[in-house]
Amino acid sequence: MKKNFNFQFSVFKCLVFFFQFSAFSFQVAYSQVKFENPQINSEGRYLFTVSHQLGGTVSYKTLFMADAGKSEATRILTCFPERMEMLSGGAILQVRNRYGTARYSVADSTLSWIKREDSIPADAKAMLSQAVSPDGKWACYVKKTDAATGKLYLRNMSTLEEFLLNDKCDFDYDQVPAKWAGDGSVFVYEKAGNIYFGDPKAVQQKVQMEESFRKIGEGSINCVTWASSKYLIYINRDLVYKISSKELYTRGLYSQVVGVGIVIGRLPIPFDGRKDRFWVNSLINQIVTINSNSVISSYKVNGTASSYFTSVYSKPFKDIKGSPVNYDVFFCSDGSQILWVNLIGLNDGKLNSTVYRLSSELKELNRIENATRPLLSPDGRKIVFASQKVAYIYDLGTWLELGRLGGEKVYSYVWSNPSLLYIGGESTVREWRAEEKRFAKEGKMLFLSSARTAFWKPNAENVVCAQSAINKATFYDYDFFKNVWQASADDSRTSFEFMKKAEVDVYAVQNAHYRVYTGRTDNKLYDNALYIRDFAGMGKSYPVYENTVKATGERKKVSLIFDALDSAEGLTHILAVLASYDIKATFFLNGEFIRRYPQECKQIIESGHDCASMYFSVTDLTEKGYIIDEEFIRRGLARNEDEFYAATGRELSLMWHAPFYKANKAIKKAGEASGYRYIEAGRLALDTYTLEKAADGNKWYLGAKDLVKLYVDNAEPNMIIPVNVGLSDGTRRDFLYEKLSLLIGNFLDEGYEFTLVRNIK
Incomplete structure (x- = not known):
């Protein structure tokens, strides 16, 4: 096995090159990094926001401030809570996001960055x-x-x-x-x-x-x-x-x-x-x-x-409404346990959670749609979770609500002590304290996570006001010394008028010395670039960030396809990982899979993924003894369409590949005559290799993490990676789908964007 690896590795590289389908993709609309809302004051200080809307990452706007007359690094005014941790016995709240790490001092209410990016990253790496x-x-x-x-x-x-x-x-x-x-x-x-x-x-x-x-x-x-x-x-x-x-x-x-x-x-x-x-x-x-x-x-x-x-x-565990993704268990003082189960709905494909009391039987307490993972308090008596723009606190023993904090989508939270929580939302980071036995109805705003836009207040050149990311009528003033925000001293109507007066032009704002504006860029990874026009001397224009204007090609694309032959073993895990990264993929379904798992077929389609055909039977179409003609292929594809429609009420996409990827030119041509496009990725379906085949010397075997490394190390634009939903026969030590999050995260780190296979040509 080991001595043949170098040869097999070289063969794999050749196969990757061969099956690229000419490194061309259809033009697909996708969001990039975008500069918006430039505003400059008379002293040359300017504001702007940067929005990241990249597949597989959290999307939000970050507010910056810089000085046109100085070369020092820009200042980040908002801090989005992608991840939060409590440090120094509750004295420090740590916040991490794509720009770095910031720490909020509870004692003096000050936010400072201890590590940050110097430029605007085009690719946001997984946290x-x-x-x-x-x-x-x-x-x-x-x-x-x-x-x-x-x-x-x-x-x-x-x-x-x-x-x-x-x-x-x-x-x-x-x-x-x-x-x-x-x-x-x-x-x-x-x-x-x-x-x-x-x-x-x-x-x-x-x-x-x-x-x-x-x-x-x-x-x-x-x-x-x-x-x-x-x-x-x-x-x-x-x-x-x-x-x-x-x-x-x-x-x-x-x-x-x-x-x-x-x-x-x-x-x-x-x-x-x-x-x-x-x-x-x-x-x-x-x-x-x-x-x-x-x-x-x-x-x-x-x-x-x-x-x-x-x-x-x-x-x-069995739930007729969904299939389990993962579990959490919490122990109550009465000897029972609270069982939290995250599921994917069989009929609607939605993420939801079911809470049970576990003793000598399993008793359902309630269902929560699209909930975040629950977090136990330090004293083991309460848990916090969020759903539908509301954070909830429940008493663990009685499973009664102790409080709720609403107003914005919640991304993270952390306990400081049993009666104090920090809630990281899409607009603000808030402190949430208990009042006697219940939690307060309102939280204390510490600083802004994101802002819709910001402006300099008229007649107060060094006062920055920001409009809430979620409520147009809410405004905040910036504290330059503490790097935090507080509710604006002016009423919302006055602040709104100030904002309208400050909007000289949505594309360019200038003072006596400089103009700051957004303009085109040859860097395809950015939607635009931010420029400064200096009126002094001969006058010149230059980009605020050099990397945003360096010419590059389109964002590299890669496609994941999932092959469901006759086993659904990894389906729930696959759907959960894809949902967590907000990635859509294509599932190739064999007729045997459709007949065995009609509910799972509906689960796939309702989760928003494409479904394509893998013929109606588990058959090697190239075996001797079969008479394969156009009619045979047409009937097999048509039968698969009918069975899928009967199971889901939807139509299959007009793409297919033969079972085991075994097809010759005649078979592919017959499918084409039926209106189908053939997807070729069989030589890359390495997770179908079993220990039994490896022992026979017919196939070489790699574990899941080695497969991930192999695919990432040999990544090419427009690469199609097939992942098996489950093996029908043979054994493996592990499966590629078990490392799907690792695979996706690595490709995101390398600057790839995931796209449907129909967009790969």
């Missing part, structure tokens, strides 16, 4: 996760080194000093392979298929014990969780261990004698750290597992090492 310690003093994160791997670091969040923990680990946009104890005194991390623990202070002081003495056991980071600050729970197949945080070093030194911890019982179903999840309450007398994203099991912990846990509930 990376950070595992921040509960006390906010430390964080673990992975620095990407290639498409599928990275380096795991520990960072001191005060000094920003970094310490390497693992020089080669799996890279993931959504998860960091590290977990913190409740008091932040110790953490566990995954390395080379093993779990280790670490002390952040010892790491910083370089007195950390050798790693071999800090090994907990084999497994992934999903095999461990902190029940409390005092105890770590570790699962090795069916055995469940309890490890005291105070005894970690002792057990590490004498693990061969005393073992890795105290066995507290056994699971009747062996735990697989690659695909299973588990939760434990703080008293360590309850444990809940989710096996293969389907079987929900709740157990009582007996404390007897040799016995199985007492089963309270164990059933496959």
